[in-house]
Amino acid sequence: MIIANGKPIEEVLKSLEGHKKVAVLGCRGCVTVCLAGGEKEVGILASQIRMAREQAGQPVEVLEGTVERQCDYEYFEQVKDIIEEADAIVSIACGVGVQGVAETFPEKVVYPGLNTMFMGANLNVGVWAERCQGCGNCVLEISGGVCPVARCSKSLMNGPCGGSQNGKCEISKDVDCGWQLIYDRLSKIGRVDSLRNIIPPKDWSTSRDGGPRKLVREDLQLESGK
Amino acid sequence: MSKNNKNSGVANLHLESSLESLPREEMSVTRRVLVIGGGIAGVETALQCAERGFQVTLIERSEKLGGAFGKLAALVEAGENPKDYLQSKFGQLEKNPLIEVLTQTQLVDLTGLVGNFTATLVTGTGKRKVKVGAVTIAVGLQTVFCPVKYGLAMEPNVLGLTKLTGELIEGKSFTGKDFTFVLGKTTENFVLPFISALKNAIYLKEKFGSGVSIFYTNMKVGGDGLEALYGQARNLGINFFKISENLELKLQNNQVTVSFQDPFIGNKLPGKYQVVSDYIVIPEEIVPVENIAELVEVLKVKLDAADFLGENNVHVGPQFTSREGIYVVDDIYATSCLAHIKQDAELVAGEIAGKLPAEAFSVEGDQPQVDAAKCVVCLTCFRCCPHKAIEILHDAEKYNNLYGSAARMNPLACRRCGVCVAECPGKAIQMPGYQDAQVVAVLEGLVG
């Protein structure tokens, strides 16, 4: 799941300077699940914007709406009215959703209300951790189910660097060494020996290094191409 | 300026809820109780539940039933032998067709909610799953003899309270021996050691004519008929000395010397006094049973600050845990006599009977309700629920959302606090009587 976190309110307020009527737009996808952009957060942010502008002597009207998923553009139909009524939109979806608003409503000003962080797991209420970097070429089968790309700070492919100390990464005592985790996992499943196999340099062209990515599946594509 | 006549016309949301029509929910449950622990508390609970028509599975870790009760004469009336009492209870257990007794058996897993738990038991012959509606924990306590805490060594004339009790039950003679009891230094939170000491002291005095002195910080003997023990002990000539921290205890030539300064008469007759006796008796430390951590993990309940089960909270009785359907018999802090254990067993059995009145029945659905169309099954409520009362159900036909799933507050397991409602990121949960809209209406009426 995509994990996001609210932008500092000051940044949101700065974006909205001069606007008289804004819409705060939530998403019922990942950002609701990670407690950053669901219907409740829409209410909270809207209320904060109203009060902040009131006390600054620049009252603003704030409309509220939440759609199923801002990454599937058909859903914007549900909130078309309020978007058209507003002179600026604050999307509290991930970056995909913000761009979804921009693409769907080319004439409208849209601002992000969240910082999109990473793809991760919800370890406990209020705690999320990165688990996947979307490199486009999964290696989890050789690393015992622990990702060296996402969980090693350097994304090393053939064991830890010299900064691995007592199972922790040199960047912080709160970060586990990814390769320690891989070693522990492989020990548990009796495959430590597989570490002897040298992994050749990884092809990063499927990752961000190859530029913006796009996936097209011809088996699914509709005739129209849309 | 304000619409409400505030101080008298309190925004009484709950009254408005009577206008809402609440759906009734059909429940079907298993009327079987799992009782964990074959000590006296477990045995009493099993009998009480069976009396109310429940089937009972009574499990005991060790080879035989009885627990520590045989050694705790303090729990029964003076002169009675706890072992006789146990035998009569065992007879009742055997005769009762509703009760199944499994010794050398442990609970290793518990899934589901009140009314419909599935317990996984490990017995001598392997694993077994049992469907139960409620669970009662009757594992009691554990005592540890620790004379070091009193500055004493392990010597034959330094006795623990339960050890002394055991020796008295077995008929050991103490004719002509004098005793000193020191109470309350480490077990002051519990009533049992005080009762036990008083009963033993009275017994020693009456049976062997022993000289008995009791040093205490506080004398806690709360409980029906128990306060009279103190008066009885005094009338028999047992000496009581109120002490503060600085009590000096010395072991020499098979004798115990206690030096102390009396806080009451210290001003008039200053200086230290000494009391010499043949034996010194101290209470054993009272600690939770050794497997308490595993038990708590399996049951998903919380422990109190001293690591005991049962809620130590003014709103929740000590017979209740953090989850509905899981009860504790034998309130560790208050247990002071057999009558008290019986009361607990009766209370818990009654509670279970009220909770699971029949195999099928309907209840008022006044617990928080989930609007499936808004639920994204994010698990926030499931994880935040202090009572572990929420289930995630899948029913593609019933739930009109992308997942065909939704969270549900089980009407039997939910205690109706509304924490889930406040946590829900999708505003998918509403609580009858305390709807968001009702609260917001009050707030919008602030300025008229």
Add this chain to the structure above:
Amino acid sequence: MAGQVARLETFQPEIVAFCCENSGYLAAQMAIEAKLSYPQTVTLVKLPCSGRVDALFLLKALENGADGVMVLACQKENCKFLKGNVRAEQRIEATRKTLQRIGIQPERVAFCHLAANMGHKFVEEVRGLYGKLTELGPNPGKVRK
């Protein structure tokens, strides 16, 4: 303008008190029955537990004209629902922080632990917040006035 000055002179802070019905609400009832005097501009909202207090309620109260809000919860370790008062306190702390960042004094949000038999404590807390709000003046963020 003149009207506004006049209103400042007679400023009576509007307070919303979210009360747990197991403690705060009963304490308030006790205060009312004992005829203890406390400011008349307090609106009590009864909730099943302080854990039911949504962060949004606090903001909505302030937005809708309250000068201050308070949450009255059970004593520590004595929540009927075990952790409701802890969750409430966490949310209040977060709300105070965001209020501060949008230029509204965090002291406008009060939280207190009390028991059902503490009518006096209820009055004390209400008077305390009322006094503080009188000093702070009207809530600058209220949208409805």
